[in-house]
Amino acid sequence: MSYITKPKVHHPALQQNAIGLTRRDYEGTITTLCAGCGHDSITAAIIQAFWDLSIPPHKVAKLSGIGCSSKTPAYFLREAHGFNSVHGRMPALVAGANAANRDIIYIGISGDGDSLSIGLGQLCHAIRRNVNVLYVLENNGVYGLTKGQFSASADPGSLSKKGEANTMDAIDGCLLALTLGATFVGRGFSGDKAQLVPMIKAGLRHKGFAFLDVISPCVTFNDHEGSTKSYGYTREHNVEVVQADFVPPASAITAEYEPGTVSNVMLHDGSWVRLRKVAADYDPTDRDLAYRHIRDRQKAGEVVTGLLYLSPDSKDLHDQSNTVSTPLTQLPYDTLCPGNDELQKLQKRFR
Amino acid sequence: MSYITKPKVHHPALQQNAIGLTRRDYEGTITTLCAGCGHDSITAAIIQAFWDLSIPPHKVAKLSGIGCSSKTPAYFLREAHGFNSVHGRMPALVAGANAANRDIIYIGISGDGDSLSIGLGQLCHAIRRNVNVLYVLENNGVYGLTKGQFSASADPGSLSKKGEANTMDAIDGCLLALTLGATFVGRGFSGDKAQLVPMIKAGLRHKGFAFLDVISPCVTFNDHEGSTKSYGYTREHNVEVVQADFVPPASAITAEYEPGTVSNVMLHDGSWVRLRKVAADYDPTDRDLAYRHIRDRQKAGEVVTGLLYLSPDSKDLHDQSNTVSTPLTQLPYDTLCPGNDELQKLQKRFR
Amino acid sequence: MDRVNNFAFKIATANGTGSASANGLIMQAIFRMGVPVTGKNVFPSNIQGLPTWYEIRVNRKGYTARTPDFDLMVAMNPATYQKDVTELRPGGWLVYDSTWPLDDTLVRPDVTSLGIPLAQMVNTAFKGVRERILMKNIAYAGALAGLLDMDAEIIRTLLAEKFSRKPALMDSNRTAIDLGYDYVKTHFPCPLPIRLAAMNETADSILIDGNTAAALGCLYAGATVGAWYPITPATSLMEAFKSFCQKYRVDPESKQNRFAILQAEDELAAVGMVIGASWAGARAFTPTAGPGISLMSEFIGLAYYAEVPAVIFDVQRTGPSTGMPTRTQQGDLMLCAYASHGDTRHICLYPSDPREAFEFAAASFDLAERFQTPVFVLSDLDIGMNDWMVPKLAWDDSYRPDRGKVLSAEELEGVKTFYRYLDVDGDGIAARTLPGISPKGAFFTRGSGHNRFGAYTEDGDEYVEVIDRIDRKIQQASRAVPAPVIRHAPGAKMGLVTIGGCHAACLEAIDILAADGVPLDYLRVRGFPFGADVTRFLEAHDINFIVEQNRDGQLRSLLMLETGVPIERLESVRYYGGFPMSANHVIAGVKAKLERAA
């Protein structure tokens, strides 16, 4: 495919990549998310990754479902086609788009509600189909856009902003993906750009479904027990207004730490998450080992991060469907229509 | 709850259980499935299990989705309420019914298409919710009722009746259930009543979601490579009729074998399945061990059968919702309505 | 003209700044003064930073519809200065934060600007970012109190009530109120010509939103199972139901719940849970919005054909697709009436305000169980999420749930053989049974073809017999749903017909049009299928203006289909931009039609 690069005058300070584009060229409209939302940090990492790889933005398609997370495709790659679709159904759109045009680089953005509740079935089957897409699950354990109900990835025992405890086990997207035979499974943290950017790049390069679970704290709604005063304050006001509408000003959480080590990260509400980065010598080619490692650390109250599994031989949707290497969208009509003579011939069958 | 037992004159030869009912009393209308269909064997095992447990049929509710498998609730427990609903959505119905009346014993019947394709999301969430039901997945690797397309549990490489190879990995219901934190996971074979009946009983007794994956060969549509002549014959006829409408007469496959051993079972089409029964000393209380065992044998080309996992402490939907022990359907109205005085009081809030 | 207790103002802020509490305080204070008031919260579909507005209309005559022109604007959001200032009527007042110089975009020669150094005052008075942001809102509330002559005593009482258990908060709120109040009193001629004066018009009323009221209806009707998937603007209905249950449905001894609320994984599951629970014998419901109804369509057809009760609240928002989730519309009228494939027809109720939301919510369970079918309660974002002034809710303690034909074990002993779909009474309604009651009561429920005995069938005549009976059954319901509200005007030749939340705007418009020499008879449909009185009304008028909030005239379509009244008699008047309908929309629409006719 021929990449069109556009001449542009840039502020000299802005560094250019191999195809002469600056990070700015990979940005989108400005975010409408809460100040300090983890999702915005992920957006920044995505911009960095695409820039590093010198991918022409218009060769990318960015799709999403519905949710705060699913809004973020508007905030990167201005020059890429975007599709903010319906809740939980983005995997089907990507499968169809990818079947139609295999030359596009697909990135799907979703949330834990979008992926693990309403969209769980589609996610599982997109994994099975091994659709060639980087699937980023921006995981905050709540439904942000609908104001803080538990999602299926909320930790058991955690308290909602309304003060109710979650009674159910969390679905671990990585364990699920491994069980379904995913060919690429990774987990990151929105605040750890150093770890996240390389995983995004690896996922974009992967031929097949790259599942990337990114823990992405919700500033506004994942208050837990022992939360700040503002919490009591907002709850107080809940009584007399339709919805608590105060969002405390906050800034994004960051955490950079060494492979093999554990890092305790405090969330906006004062609660903690223990992140365990896979060791440098971790072997990501053994599916069962990956599963066991996640489970073992889980029991120790830790959340494993890093590139957890990478299939040595990944056969994507097109390999499986044995489609031609030319995108179906680019096949000339005359190579598709058998013509009238053939139509007359084949109708002998119907006499 | 008081069980109504009905006086009936029985053929002396028919043995009665603790509540004076014979196996006949646990039967339903006669099957309309193909002769030799594995599903009918499962129905027989279900009848046996309910009879053994002396459960009054009308204290049971049997629900299903859509498919040949989902038709079977009509073939057992004539005196139980039945609900043959819509495709893949039975888990939601059971959750609602169970929430409303916790005293009923619920059994849900589904197929691999019903559960692992269209119904996958609902199945996963019913497991998470730990709804108190015995969920029987009658697994034949195909869509029987729609004439033999692959289901998500079809083995990779297997050939459809139309001769196409399945390219995708099979979803293993048991691995999935374990990953989602199921509290009861078992696998049986329709032809192994000796193993199946006790597992059904255990599942009925379990407080929570009992997931039972039962391999149940489809006489008619799971033809594989190197299949009988009839196959070629029917395919030949495919050419000129809307659908191949010939079903070879067949009889159910049975296999009884010892714990810890492997049994090679030949399916109607001449293909083989290697069943590995868990050893007598197998410990079913370790979720991770169960997962590993299934995976290990899987790599050896074996399908593990038996009661694979049983959670020591299962909290079902009602434990989690902290509902009263009386079924909600039986609460007197005056215990539900606060009355007008209270209505007037509470409206002070709105002034 | 005299603007005392007859004006409207608007407060422009950014989402997430906590202005809702200040706005609520103002609403409540006016209400407590006995003055009729309405508030419309116009918020964005995000959580923080996007523009949000709160509109308050004060009207001594009690007109509660939204009005689009404003006498006063509190411009707190620079992002919308330009737009906001244009919405002021000439001669109006602009309140802005004079901590910074008046922005050019705000300058308008024909309005009076009232600058108040809100940020500055608040920053000196309070520490902590959070408190400063919040108290700035309370401060403008104080300013408005002074400018509009609110009863300071009432405000003090309200704060006292609200923060009785939080003295610290009470103090800061008082301080903030005084900051604004004192500043305007000393710097501006207070009160303005638009001002408040105590009345006695609200004593028997409450300020309540429709979702809360509907939740109360479910509570009082004895609903025990609620299943839902969060979606704006329906979310607060289930949240209110939950909080009421936590207060009134917890067993005092065991501390256990006499209710079960299931947060489903999606809307398909939510309605499935409702159908399952109703099938098992509970009163169950699910609140949702348009996208949810679309997803529930298959299940709705099952409940219709298998005849299982189900109550579904559709709090309508602007469609199609995701549309504008925080804007209102009446776009699901057709969908709900005929949802699902094949021949179906569903009972629908159309509340016009929170009080009817309460009453119809309760009634919906009786209808669903009596007719063994899904029942839709269609409100909308305006009714569901805004605070409306309505007469106090009342409950008749002699009420007992109408469970419809549900056979008890004893009754079953009486019948020889029970057949689920046999029309024994000839009223189109067959008796049902609940699981676990009696061996004689067992039957097999299915969405596939069945005959009157409940057996599977592929026989055409047996199939037809059952669906024809179901059709008769639903038609019966036209007599059981709430009757239309009808008002006759002396000398009226034409009619005005509307639905749901358009009520308020239509009543106001009718008065104005009457004064203009255009008297109109009035009908508001409240239930579907329509009754004979609806047909009669339409036929009695050569022209009926059909007023509704959707693009395609869906109410008009339903009226055409169900009454057979010719389209020439049905003139469509529509507004569907997402705001609640106001009298101007109705008047303009009617006049346009009349001119075209003339």
Place this chain on the structure above:
Amino acid sequence: MDRVNNFAFKIATANGTGSASANGLIMQAIFRMGVPVTGKNVFPSNIQGLPTWYEIRVNRKGYTARTPDFDLMVAMNPATYQKDVTELRPGGWLVYDSTWPLDDTLVRPDVTSLGIPLAQMVNTAFKGVRERILMKNIAYAGALAGLLDMDAEIIRTLLAEKFSRKPALMDSNRTAIDLGYDYVKTHFPCPLPIRLAAMNETADSILIDGNTAAALGCLYAGATVGAWYPITPATSLMEAFKSFCQKYRVDPESKQNRFAILQAEDELAAVGMVIGASWAGARAFTPTAGPGISLMSEFIGLAYYAEVPAVIFDVQRTGPSTGMPTRTQQGDLMLCAYASHGDTRHICLYPSDPREAFEFAAASFDLAERFQTPVFVLSDLDIGMNDWMVPKLAWDDSYRPDRGKVLSAEELEGVKTFYRYLDVDGDGIAARTLPGISPKGAFFTRGSGHNRFGAYTEDGDEYVEVIDRIDRKIQQASRAVPAPVIRHAPGAKMGLVTIGGCHAACLEAIDILAADGVPLDYLRVRGFPFGADVTRFLEAHDINFIVEQNRDGQLRSLLMLETGVPIERLESVRYYGGFPMSANHVIAGVKAKLERAA
């Protein structure tokens, strides 16, 4: 009257006994004799053992509609003896297996019983259970050949063609044919009064089912992506498409596919894949039935509002809910026209037979891309799964796909800035772009509120501007969809209006009614939104009989809503028992109305 080439017979067997091949053989033989013939396969929703029937009508005049009374019955299924024998007209013939004594239930004094020891003969001639079961069917085919005077040569040729590569099978089939043929020749006076005689009426026709024909339409239109979830009666459409692709769409060198068929996990995913593929620029489609349409509703609204092409085949079956999956109906007319929440309206095509299924399938892709919206092709089980005699299909090789307004990289260079929803040409259709073409072509697709520039909006006016344009756009399509078929009858004052597969029955009924002194003008709608000619026709007739196959008169509803023609002019004639409509249904319906009028 002369019954040569003018009679109907029915074969009753059990599902799974392989009778389809025998029945197909008979159909084909009659067709090869040049005699017009139709076959209706009446099968159960299971795989083995339940009753199944095959109905064959021979009609020299070329009437192809189903007829419900039969001259001859082949009763092979004891389970349905009773019912089957009653369907014989007095004086008819009953063929049964005399291996066993004639069953009492089969005895009818006014019909002639012809016993043939099929089982016995077959069991002596063949070994192996399987072969015996199958050859019994071929044997009754042979018997019918003798009784009805089929051309034996033609049968031999057919077998030769069919089993050219399977000599063993050919022999046993020949033997079986002869068994039946010889037996009747020697035991009964052959041929019967109802008999065949060679004609030359089928030379330019084929026997084809609508799903196969539609699949060919997709193939020829250049569809490259098919996504589906299996469901009766739509399954065979995708299966046919797949087999055609395997024949015509495999690259000769690389042996790789120029198509992708995705078996989705459900219908929501299937339509999602189609939308995704169309958005990326492929021609994509999904075949389904009613339950699938219900499940697709949310996604359909997205495609409508975001303006993404999509082709959806609804092969209708008897609803509501699961209904009778192997019976036919026209029950999704309303659903498809207005599917999804909010204000929506969709282009629909209504083929009446397999030939139109082929043509409309191809046309649907042009319409979907031209109008950038979902297009429904509504056939039904009768059209989709039964073999119809239709004129040979033809393809115009000069055809080129109408991709609608899709800007190329070059065209984009020409425009200053590309805005997705800007109505540049004033025809309501804005240009779109495909991913990967050019940095200038990028836009953001969303189901949430957007303005004409494609930007997110919560502004009422911007929102209204876009959905009003979409409304105009869809209305335009009324001129692009296939025009209605209209036929005028001399002296006709009344009209008969129908849709889809009712065509055959209506044409036959019109001839009979005309002979009866009731001349009727005729119109068959073929596309939605309806064009002006439909309105004109309805208005031109005081009475229009609206003939359709559903309970609620859905075509009549659509006509009322879209043309505004008053209900008094629209008399509803319906049959919805699950069988294809026959002339009697139409005639009886029309006469009943006329009597009531008189």
